[in-house]
Amino acid sequence: MCGRYAASRGPEDLAGIFEVEKWDVAETLEADWNVAPTKDVYAVLDRPLRGSDDTRPVRQLRVMRWGLVPGWAKSPEMGVKMINARAETVHEKSSYRRPFASRRCLLPADGYYEWVTPPQQVPGAEDPKPKRGRRQPYFVTPADGGVMAMAGLYEFWRDRTLPGEHPRAWWVTCTVITTEAETTPLAGDTGEGGPASLAEIHPRMPLVLTPDRWDAWLDPGRDDPEEIRELLVPPPPGSVRAYPVPSTVSDVRNNGPELVTELSGPEEATLF
Template sequence: MTTDPAKLAAEIDARNEIDPPPSGSSRSAGESSRSADESSRSPSAVEGNFNVAPTTTVMTVVDRHEHGVPDDIAARRIRAMRWGLVPSWTKELGKGPLLINARAESLAEKPAFRTSLKGKRCLVPMDGWYEWRKGPAGADGKPTKTPFFMSPEDGTRLFMGGLWAAWRPAEARAAGDDSAWVSSMTIITTDAVGALRDVHDRMPLIMPFEFWDAWLDPDSPADPALLRPPSADLVDRISVREVSPLVNRVSNNGPELLDPVS
């Protein structure tokens, strides 16, 4: 993801609730506005990231009411969230399973996801995503994995369906501390379609613009029709290219990761 949060907010007519970095510092920190139920306090980057890893802070799009005013019109907002859903019952941050993906077919049955599915749905903007195709066993006996990058042919941005949750430590709950909330999210996946199946059998759930209002509505249940795999014509507009194994190391982070392998 390489777009500035303020620019994205202007493009989609949303409120940017990601704090800018302090004057004189680099753009390496992102933190959402500190409302009592949805503040994200992770220090990770939220833009200009070519190798987004789990637990990194990323940009999300939500529709939310003003805190404490449930009867107002829900506004579209850009917020920073930790990648890897942290359910509200989690005892300690980082100790539970790393819920970076959620299968569309079982969201309503999984305790970790079904509450968020009811009213905490989000969009995850991205330039594209990586996937790895398994190959024959290497010298170590393990299957080789070849990285690919998927992105729209016309250079437009993708918005994936996701779920989010708000969590705070038990001691903060007991003390009524509203400054310790952590917002986190997971990306929904579905069966891969078209040429994408040649790389992997799963793919992120692409959410077309015409479905945004229904998907983000915090006061309505999720429409099961929105959880179906994308249409073939939509997927046909996505380019698939093999990229360098440099992406396998999280410390490598730059535009060269997107260069096609000749």
């Protein structure tokens, strides 16, 4: 799955990378090294401009809330449980079927975090209960230092308790599409005793799209589910590296570039 990621690039940088034609300065977000569900995030999408008679899709950088709320939902609270959508079934599920057909986006990231739980310690005669170590966070990031473009979906939700002109009457929310984690060797060194593949870190991973698939993925005119599913192909093996980072990232209240500091190896486990 993907439950936490880092996104430090500013709108000017993202506009250049994704060839964005329109973004609102008023929606500028601060760099965030600990993006968590329900936070506002940047999303790249192709869609006609709001309030324009021109129906031509325009490449935009928009701010959305992470955690998709289906249009039919009675409240936005269910978005907390819908931060990820499985690539294998995203075209079938009622919550994702419609946005998969026409409301697809890219969610830019520096990389994402996953936690590895050490194996249980073998109990001794004096302590018969098995013990486990503290979970070690790893940061997964493009091996070339570039942007990670996670495939996503977005949706609009209308809060019927508010008048239409209210600034919070409409919510725009999103989700990250995930797939099975790669079993191929990671690029670089994960430290002594570190995982050899993404699958050893977590069985799922965000589905990252390479630049040659961006335009087709974002095209709202492409609405054949089977044709769209063909785009959901992970990047080539060795495209990402993973390394251990400070456990302070586990607390969402912590935020700063120090959270992605590369450690020489897993932090010393504290048994409890």
